[in-house]
Amino acid sequence: MTNNTRALLTAGLSNVTPRLSELELSHLEKQAEIQHILSRFSQELNEKVQQLNAALPLFTNTQEKAEPAPETILADEITPAATESEIAAVHNDLAAPAQNDNATPLRPGQVPDRSAAPAIAPKESSMPKVNFAFANAKVGSAYLSRVDATSHYGEAVTIQEIKFSHDIGIGFNPETQELYGTPTLDGDYQLFIKWTTDGKSSHFSEALMIVNPDPRSLWKIIEPPADDKYFKPNTDNQMINQSGVNIAAASRRGRSHEHIGSFRDDDFFISHDSETGWSIMIVADGAGSAQNSRRGSELASETAGSYLSKQMQGESGQKLKSLIQDWQPESQKQIGPLFSELYKNAAKLAVNAIESEAIDMAQTTKSYSTTLLATVSIRINDELFAAAFWMGDGAIAAYGPVGKVRLLGMPDSGEYAGQTRFLDNDAINDSSFNNRIMIGKWTEITHLILMTDGVSDPYFETDNGLTSSDKWDLLVNEILPCLQSDETAEKLTEWLNFFSPGNHDDRTIAISW
Amino acid sequence: MRRLPVYILLDTSGSMRGEPIHSVNVGIQAMLNALKQDPYALESVHISIITFDNEAREHTPLTALENFQFTDIEVPSAGGTFMGAGLELLIKLVDRDVKRSTEDQKGDWRPLVFLMTDGSPSDAYAYTQAIEEIKKRPFGSIIACAAGPKAKHEYLTQLTDRVVSLDTLDSTAFSSFFKWVSASVSVGSSSAGITDTQRTLPPPPPEIQLVL
Numbered sequence: 001m002t003n004n005t006r007a008l009l010t011a012g013l014s015n016v017t018p019r020l021s022e023l024e025l026s027h028l029e030k031q032a033e034i035q036h037i038l039s040r041f042s043q044e045l046n047e048k049v050q051q052l053n054a055a056l057p058l059f060t061n062t063q064e065k066a067e068p069a070p071e072t073i074l075a076d077e078i079t080p081a082a083t084e085s086e087i088a089a090v091h092n093d094l095a096a097p098a099q100n101d102n103a104t105p106l107r108p109g110q111v112p113d114r115s116a117a118p119a120i121a122p123k124e125s126s127m128p129k130v131n132f133a134f135a136n137a138k139v140g141s142a143y144l145s146r147v148d149a150t151s152h153y154g155e156a157v158t159i160q161e162i163k164f165s166h167d168i169g170i171g172f173n174p175e176t177q178e179l180y181g182t183p184t185l186d187g188d189y190q191l192f193i194k195w196t197t198d199g200k201s202s203h204f205s206e207a208l209m210i211v212n213p214d215p216r217s218l219w220k221i222i223e224p225p226a227d228d229k230y231f232k233p234n235t236d237n238q239m240i241n242q243s244g245v246n247i248a249a250a251s252r253r254g255r256s257h258e259h260i261g262s263f264r265d266d267d268f269f270i271s272h273d274s275e276t277g278w279s280i281m282i283v284a285d286g287a288g289s290a291q292n293s294r295r296g297s298e299l300a301s302e303t304a305g306s307y308l309s310k311q312m313q314g315e316s317g318q319k320l321k322s323l324i325q326d327w328q329p330e331s332q333k334q335i336g337p338l339f340s341e342l343y344k345n346a347a348k349l350a351v352n353a354i355e356s357e358a359i360d361m362a363q364t365t366k367s368y369s370t371t372l373l374a375t376v377s378i379r380i381n382d383e384l385f386a387a388a389f390w391m392g393d394g395a396i397a398a399y400g401p402v403g404k405v406r407l408l409g410m411p412d413s414g415e416y417a418g419q420t421r422f423l424d425n426d427a428i429n430d431s432s433f434n435n436r437i438m439i440g441k442w443t444e445i446t447h448l449i450l451m452t453d454g455v456s457d458p459y460f461e462t463d464n465g466l467t468s469s470d471k472w473d474l475l476v477n478e479i480l481p482c483l484q485s486d487e488t489a490e491k492l493t494e495w496l497n498f499f500s501p502g503n504h505d506d507r508t509i510a511i512s513w
Numbered sequence: 514m515r516r517l518p519v520y521i522l523l524d525t526s527g528s529m530r531g532e533p534i535h536s537v538n539v540g541i542q543a544m545l546n547a548l549k550q551d552p553y554a555l556e557s558v559h560i561s562i563i564t565f566d567n568e569a570r571e572h573t574p575l576t577a578l579e580n581f582q583f584t585d586i587e588v589p590s591a592g593g594t595f596m597g598a599g600l601e602l603l604i605k606l607v608d609r610d611v612k613r614s615t616e617d618q619k620g621d622w623r624p625l626v627f628l629m630t631d632g633s634p635s636d637a638y639a640y641t642q643a644i645e646e647i648k649k650r651p652f653g654s655i656i657a658c659a660a661g662p663k664a665k666h667e668y669l670t671q672l673t674d675r676v677v678s679l680d681t682l683d684s685t686a687f688s689s690f691f692k693w694v695s696a697s698v699s700v701g702s703s704s705a706g707i708t709d710t711q712r713t714l715p716p717p718p719p720e721i722q723l724v725l
Contacts, residue, residue: 032597032638036567039593039635043567136580186549212579215552256553415613416651417515417622464616502514502556 008038130157130203132193136210137183139217143170144180149195160202161194168211179209186213216499222261229361230295232263237489242274245379247281247512248483250492254454255504256288265370266452266506267297269305276317277378280308281510285394285452287369287422288505292361296354296368300423303353304346308376311342324378324385327441339376339387340434347372347391347428354423369422373450375408377512384445388438391427393420393453395466400446405472408438411456411463420453447476447513454507458500483513517557517622518575518611519698520603523586524630525564526594528663533631533682538585540687547695548578555579557622558698561606565599566592575610594632596668597639604646623653627694628672630658631682633665644672656697658690659724666724676724677717689720 028034129152135145149157162172162179168189170181189209196202224231237250253264265286272279284301286293312320320338323331350372358365371392378385388396390409398406412421421427427436459475460466482491496507523537541562548554555578562572566589573581607624614620634640647655657669659678669676677693679686696715717723 032636035593036595036598036636040567043589043591136582138579208582210582212549212555215555218550218552218555259552413614414620416611416620417614419620419623461619462614462617504553 008041130195130205132159132191132205132207134179134207134209136212137170138212139183139186139214141214142182144178146176146178147172147193151197155197157195157197158199159193159195163192163194164209165190165192168209170209183211186211215501219255219259221258224257224261224263228263230263230292232267232294232298234258234264235493236264236268237493238268238270239489240270240272240279242272243277245272245274245277245279245512246483246488247272247279247510248488248492249281249283249508249510250489250496251283251508252493252496252506254506257506259504263294264506265294265297266454266508267294267301267370268508268510269301270510271305271309273309273313273317276312276314276321277380278309278312278317278321279377279512280305280312280374281377281448281450281512282308282372282374283394283450283452283508283510284373285371285392285454285506285508287371288418290367290369292358292363292367293369295357296370299353299357299368300350300370300372303350304372304374307346307349308342308374312376321378321380324441325380335387335439339439340437342376343374343387343389343437344428344433346374347389347423350423351425351428365424369424371420371452372423373452375448375450377448383441383443384448385441386439386448390436390438391421391423393456394451395456395460396450397466397472398440398442398445398448399472399476401444402473402476403469404444405467405469406440406442406445407467408440409436411453411466413463447511449476450510452506452508454503454505455496455509457505458498458503479509479511483511515557515619515622516559516577516612517554517698518607518624519558519560520563520607520624520626521560521694522563522565522599522603522626522628523572524594524596524632524660525566525586525588525592526632526635527566527588527591528631529682530588530590532684533661534586534588536682536684536687537629539684540691541586542583543688544691544695545578545581545583547692548698551695554695554698561610562586563599563602563606565595565602567595569595569598569602571602571606575606593635594630595636595639596628596630596634597636597641597643599628600640600643600647600672604643604650607650607652623651625653625698626655628655628657628669629660629690630669631661631664633663633668637668640668641671647672654697656694658721660686660690670724677721678724679721686720689718693717693721 131150133148133150135143137143137145147159147162149159151157159172159177160174164170166189169184170179172179189211191207191209193205193207194202195205224234234253235251237248240247247270249268249270251264251266251268257264265288267284267286269282270280282301282305284297286297290296311317320335323335354368354370355365357363358368371394372389373392373394373396374389375396376387384398386398386408388408390396391412393411393413395411396408398408413419427433456466460468460471465471479492479495482488482495485491492509496509521541525534529537548558558578559575560573560578560581561575564570564572564586572586573583603626611624612618612621654675655673656675656677657673659666659669659676661679661682664678666676666678677690679690693715
């Protein structure tokens with residue numbers, strides 16, 4: 001091509017510009033755009049020449065022209081090779097609509113004025129090329145698809161019959177020209193289609209029908225290695241029922257982890273101090289892409305949870321409680337900074353715990369990436385006070401009465417799926433750290449709920465979805481039977497197994513009511 | 514449902530005629546069949562195929578794996594390797610098709626790109642320019658495959674640090690490449706930090722060498 005480039009360039013420019021210097025020429029020659037133009041020129045020229053070549057067999061009796069197109073088989077006997085005069089007639093027919101006013105039958109060897117596409121082989125004229133289009137099917141799902149037959153020449157095609165290589169539960173209705181049924185087997189199947197354009201002669205074509213498996217049938221459950229250094233059971237749950245306070249938490253390994261035999265990355269922590277009345281709830285979601293994140297989520301929730309529980313005990317817990325009870329402007333002013341301090345310390349301790357572990361195990365801190373969602377709450381008479389901390393995706397909400405929800409923060413989500421922020425020093429030192437904390441005291445709150453994105457994604461989908469009280473009503477309605485049962489935590493763990501296409505992450509939920 | 518967009522860019526320059534393109538077609542079919550056995554892929558993977566020779570074409574627009582109907586890729590009678598044009602088309606299609614999260618819309622997973630070539634870009638300038646644009650976009654992973662002895666690694670390493678090479682252009686090599694592609698696609702949809710740029714991929718089979 002390089003030699004040609006120069007030749008083509010010189011030839012192409014000879015009429016337009018004065019003679020170019022060697023330097024100018026070689027400069028032009030190297031330009032990608034010029035190269036592109038020239039190579040397109042040679043390609044198009046090539047195509048033109050090829051078309052002429054392709055037309056040649058028309059006039060010589062070769063085997064090729066009698067050979068049927070691979071996708072189409074003539075039902076009747078194969079038409080004998082056309083004679084020269086017939087071909088001339090075909091040319092004539094085609095030339096007319098091509099707006100070629102002075103169209104005269106071409107003679108062998110004569111070059112047509114303009115490209116007479118489509119190709120004019122006799123096989124095309126006696127056997128129209130037809131494409132059949134219909135939707136893919138899925139095992140176990142009702143299927144109905146019209147078969148769209150498109151002829152190369154625009155004639156109406158009527159399908160008379162469709163046979164299958166073997167019975168897969170699908171039939172053809174000639175009246176409606178539709179394929180229908182419920183497929184029983186997945187795979188690619190050959191269909192034999194009998195069709196006609198004029199109602200007299202029939203043709204046969206083959207087409208491929210794709211039957212997809214039902215994704216639900218493909219999920220495998222593989223146990224993770226029992227001797228792993230960070231072994232974690234596939235499910236976990238806990239129930240606290242003390243002095244009128246109910247707290248339940250449940251966590252379950254997602255299908256995507258079950259399928260490949262990897263561990264649950266989520267974790268939780270719940271505690272209640274019956275003396276002071278304070279409750280702590282934490283859920284954490286280890287990053288799916290980080291290999292030690294199951295330990296990260298465990299360390300973060302354990303560390304932050306124990307610290308917060310300790311702070312809410314005894315004197316300090318009582319002092320905070322009296323501030324909440326008081327709830328005057330003066331006491332409210334003190335509460336904010338106190339919780340900001342508490343959460344900052346909790347987050348720092350959690351990050352430190354992860355960093356120490358990473359050093360100990362000679363791993364990167366990043367490989368322990370996790371989110372952390374926490375609430376510190378107390379019920380006083382008919383009111384609920386909660387201070388929430390939200391780092392990552394998932395959701396924290398105070399729900400109730402029916403039809404009302406207060407989202408206690410905003411999820412950290414990126415532009416694309418699966419993107420979120422994880423707990424690290426950058427987040428703690430960020431000036432907007434306090435924006436992650438939300439404090440409030442409300443009446444008529446029936447449930448305080450925390451969840452990882454494994455639950456919030458299928459139920460709420462988008463950030464706006466999270467603020468929709470209808471969606472929260474639906475969720476609470478679904479978990480109410482679990483909460484009313486004697487085995488709340490077990491029932492909740494079972495419920496977490498709900499099926500939602502495309503949502504197969506680990507799921508963790510913590511509720512107090 | 515969150516979609517995982519997968520863009521496959523294939524070199525259809527003249528040198529791919531014959532056995533090489535046949536092997537690619539067989540490889541893609543095998544890859545589709547393998548992906549269909551993965552329930553996660555079946556629910557989330559969307560595939561688009563882009564070919565490039567003297568120009569870039571959208572061979573198949575972004576289509577759910579479930580609805581995908583593969584038609585063999587053909588190589589035109591002659592043609593260069595306008596890989597830059599291929600990348601330009603990729604950028605156009607990604608900007609058009611890949612959904613970002615908004616308050617009301619669920620964003621897609623970050624797209625995966627697999628590029629296969631048996632040569633080097635004929636439009637080197639456009640190629641370099643397109644790479645600048647590619648770097649501005651948050652692709653999940655870009656994996657480039659240099660197939661056969663004439664494929665130039667140095668161009669591909671400008672595009673991504675994930676370059677693999679195949680010694681030959683036969684069906685064994687391509688089928689193992691596409692099998693690996695499907696394994697890489699399966700791990701493509703897991704949560705990652707906003708700043709994470711690369712995903713961990715499964716180790717390639719022996720027919721595929723990692724170019725470092």
